[in-house]
Amino acid sequence: MQIKEQIESLRQELREHNHNYYVLDNATISDYEFDIKLKELQALEAKHPEFYDASSPTLRVGGTVTKNFDTVVHNERMYSLDNSYSKEDLEDWEKRMQRILGDAQVEFVCELKYDGASISITYENGQLVRAVTRGDGFQGDDVTTNVKTIKSVPLQLKGDYPPKFDIRGEIVLPFEGFAQMNAERIENGEDPYMNPRNTASGSLKLQDSAAVAQRPLDCLLYSIVGQNTGITSQWQMLEKAREWGFKVPEVAKLCHSTDEVMDFVNQWDSGRHTLPYETDGVVVKVNNIQHQDELGFTSKSPRWAMAYKFKAEQVSTLLNEITYQVGRTGSITPVANLEPVLLAGTTVKRASLHNADQIAKFDIREGDTVFVEKGGEIIPKIVGVDFTKRPQDSKPTEYITHCPECHEPLVRTEGDAKHYCVNYYGCPPQITGRIQHFISRKAMDIEGLGSETVELLYKEDLIQNYADLYTLTKEQVLPLERMAEKSAENLVKGVAESVKIPFERVLFALGIRFVGETVAKKLARAYKNIDALMMANEESLIAVDEIGSRIASSVVEFFNNETNKEIISRLKSYGLQFTLSEEQLENQTDKLKGLTIVVSGVFETVSRTELKKIIETNGGKVGSSISSKTAYLVAGDKMGPSKRTKAESLNIPIVTEAEFLEMIN
Ligand code: AMP
Ligand code: ZN
16 A cells, blocks of 8 residues: 555544544544554654644544533643553653753653543632533533532632642543442443443533432542642642642652653553552653653643553453354354453453354363453453363363254354354244344334334244235234334334335345345346346356355355245235336446546535435445545535545546536436
8 A cells, every 4th residue: 555545544544433432432443453553643644744634633632522511722732642552662752851851860750541531620719610621632611510510529629729720630430330320220221331431421511410410420630730830740749739639549659760660550550450440551741840841742742741551451250151142144153151240340241252263262161260351342352261260170162063042953164163053944033133134224124113023023923034024914913012002003004114115225135145235236236126136146146346256156045045035026016126216227327337436515406415326326436535546526516625636636537516417418
């Protein structure tokens, strides 16, 4: 890959993760992996200043201000921290500082890096006047009323505090309170919260401050900013803040060398598990404030501070039992049922074991003590066995040979890591799974019918496959649990209305293995109707763009099956769409075959969505960003100037809406 493209794609990826993490509070990558990628980008950008971009993720702290709280500009910017992962990283950092400070003796203060929501609180004449979230570092949300409800935040200070200053800290939700909140939620039939960090930051944005007061939040402080505070060192800052009434954790150390810093890091890498709240590293700061001033800031972070990130959290626990789940396609997933254990702030009871090879690789057995780790993913994984704890009478795991649900023998084909139950038509979770897939939102999107009802209908012997849905009557479903007159009517109506769903989605709904949404679209366009598709052989299928032999053989197999043929002919008789619509047929051409087209701006005669559809029905591909592979940029009104500049610099033809439509017709 070209350096420039590599930088662009890293930026794009990090932006995406940033958005998911900061704006949507929904992490899509582990912090550790994110930081590695960010470092990679930083290194590339440092080497290639010619590709500078003022909106690069390396140049901003992350996050966009949302919700209806007032936006407030910070008195002083809230910076991010650079990350380090080794002693060498710390030594390099020390060397960089020495180039600025000369041979002055540098002292370090080590603090824990609390994992919560950062906050800046302004005090005037000893009174709390405002609390603001970090936001994008320059401005955040005014959450004063909510922060005031946190018991450990002083509303009135004591001692010799300066007349005006900001104090920074982290709002956290300690494990115990978090577990208690979740226990209550589960009791009330609500889903438990994912982790303390997200819950803490979510709490700050609650509209009702009384609800915030109910939450066991805590606020840990670490930094005072402002003029004439009289503070000369970080260590003194921590002491003063404690004196004035702030909660400043006692776990901190004044160090005289990076060796001492590493001692602290190593001690707390394991010691943190005894702390009441979550931490994700150590923050090392230059002690002397005068040194701090001399060192100053980069565009993103102070040069005088460095975060040392802990590795992903790991715990060990007992594996009580291995059970097996059967998926919609008959795939078997082994599941480790664990002695409940707290990991990264959540109680873990189950972990996926993926497949037989995974179990064999680690030699995982029932009764073992296993190491469990949580990265960015929601389901934790087992990363090893503590062999010192293996019971004397332990026996190797024998992978099941028969389906736990229907007791038919399992099959494992060459090159596939998974075992399958191939009792396609007799295995209950496969039968219901297929029907549930059929009715799902992206497939037939049947209103008034949910997954639990499908299970019920199957249990009551009212349906055996998805074609049976179309003959259900109100009288049949009314006796079901939790069904009322109205809901029964809605169910039947929802099913009846689904016959209008277009062919490509019906094809997806059939649940042919490996035929996802995109493949279904491709097949629908290539064959135009189900009869042609049903007659296609593997050779013809592979000739379709992006269809490989794996998909091809799965399609052929599906349509060769007598039961499937019968179900399809029944569905036809109920009026489902098995051909492309007239309109789709008419507009379909190959005019844009192989071309990637980017659409930008506002259009007059067609909407953006329609335009994209036109591109696709004419065989083209819609691109999201301009690259050297872009064939055309279709420019509407109010198109972003950066897109135009980029297209011009790459010599990509820019066409107007009218010109584009002419090209097609
Ligand atoms: P990051 O978001 O990884 O760049 O880390 C910077 C954030 O770490 C700051 O905005 C703080 O919210 C947080 N943090 C947690 N503990 C500390 C601490 N002891 N000193 C400084 N920052 C901290
Ligand atoms: Zn089965």
